[in-house]
Amino acid sequence: MILGEAKAFRAWADEQVARGRRIGLVPTMGYLHEGHLSLARLARERADVVAASVFVNPTQFGPKEDFSRYPRDLEGDVAKLAKAGVEVVFAPAPGELYPPGFDTYVVPERLASVLCGASRPGHFRGVCTVVHLLFRVSRCHVAVFGEKDYQQVTIIRRMVRDLWLDVDVVSAPIVREPDGLAMSSRNVYLSPDERKDALALSRALGAVERAFCAGEREAAKLVSLARGVIGEARSARVDYVEIVDADELTPLARIERPAVCALAVLVGKTRLIDNRKLVA
Ligand code: AMP
Numbered sequence: 001m002i003l004g005e006a007k008a009f010r011a012w013a014d015e016q017v018a019r020g021r022r023i024g025l026v027p028t029m030g031y032l033h034e035g036h037l038s039l040a041r042l043a044r045e046r047a048d049v050v051a052a053s054v055f056v057n058p059t060q061f062g063p064k065e066d067f068s069r070y071p072r073d074l075e076g077d078v079a080k081l082a083k084a085g086v087e088v089v090f091a092p093a094p095g096e097l098y099p100p101g102f103d104t105y106v107v108p109e110r111l112a113s114v115l116c117g118a119s120r121p122g123h124f125r126g127v128c129t130v131v132h133l134l135f136r137v138s139r140c141h142v143a144v145f146g147e148k149d150y151q152q153v154t155i156i157r158r159m160v161r162d163l164w165l166d167v168d169v170v171s172a173p174i175v176r177e178p179d180g181l182a183m184s185s186r187n188v189y190l191s192p193d194e195r196k197d198a199l200a201l202s203r204a205l206g207a208v209e210r211a212f213c214a215g216e217r218e219a220a221k222l223v224s225l226a227r228g229v230i231g232e233a234r235s236a237r238v239d240y241v242e243i244v245d246a247d248e249l250t251p252l253a254r255i256e257r258p259a260v261c262a263l264a265v266l267v268g269k270t271r272l273i274d275n276r277k278l279v280a
Pocket of ligand 1: 035036145148172173176184185
């Protein structure tokens with residue numbers, strides 16, 4: 001079933017709650033790939049009924065970003081989601097979630113000031129606002145997010161804790177193409193040469209992980225290793241490569257507690273992100 005109206009989605013949710021069912025939610029921006037579907041399958045395991053949203057959220061895009069050309073394929077998405085066990089697809093028009101006069105946002109602070117938040121001002125304000133809206137409309141008990149967007153799921157966990165939202169946030173591992181590229185709806189923008197260069201992200205993270213496993217703990221050394229690998233790809237330009245505390249996202253000089261190596265790279269005009277946990 002596909003629903004476009006927030007009121008209809010809420011009515012569906014009310015009925016599930018009345019029947020004592022546990023609702024799972026998978027928020028997406030559509031143009032779905034295996035990474036998204038892995039979240040849907042995980043939600044199926046954790047909930048009695050699963051809803052997914054397909055909504056390219058305007059408030060999380062900057063004025064010069066790809067909102068209008070973001071890839072869309074609602075029909076294909078609905079078919080894939082049904083196969084993955086999703087009962088309801090919520091695909092609203094922007095005005096359903098942001099009616100005229102909409103004036104109330106959820107604004108994360110410190111966690112949103114680093115990594116992608118530093119390059120994309122306002123991005124996580126848009127993300128938190130729409131996720132909060134989706135949580136409220138769907139009345140979900142559990143929501144599944146991908147670790148591909150590590151900062152995003154970290155910020156959402158903190159929002160849920162800080163605002164007492166009563167949603168169980170579950171994170172799912174990064175799903176990759178056979179050659180290592182993290183799946184992303186934006187990979188469709190890559191030319192054949194850029195697609196090859198995009199492998200630099202997972203290669204760089206592989207090099208970092210190997211050095212870490214061999215005992216290297218100096219963040220600066222690991223970062224320069226990653227930058228070296230990315231530097232070999234002609235169309236790739238580093239936005240950031242950082243090693244941060246896994247929960248607080250604060251930069252680390254030495255890795256002495258669970259950490260994440262996170263990176264964002266422009267491949268041609270396409271901004272790609274990837275990350276790897278570094279846990280001894
Ligand atoms: P998006 O449609 O890009 O907003 O992503 C929707 C959800 O899918 C987010 O929770 C993402 O972290 C997750 N996701 C996107 N790509 C992947 C991937 N390759 N592996 C796992 N989860 C992913």
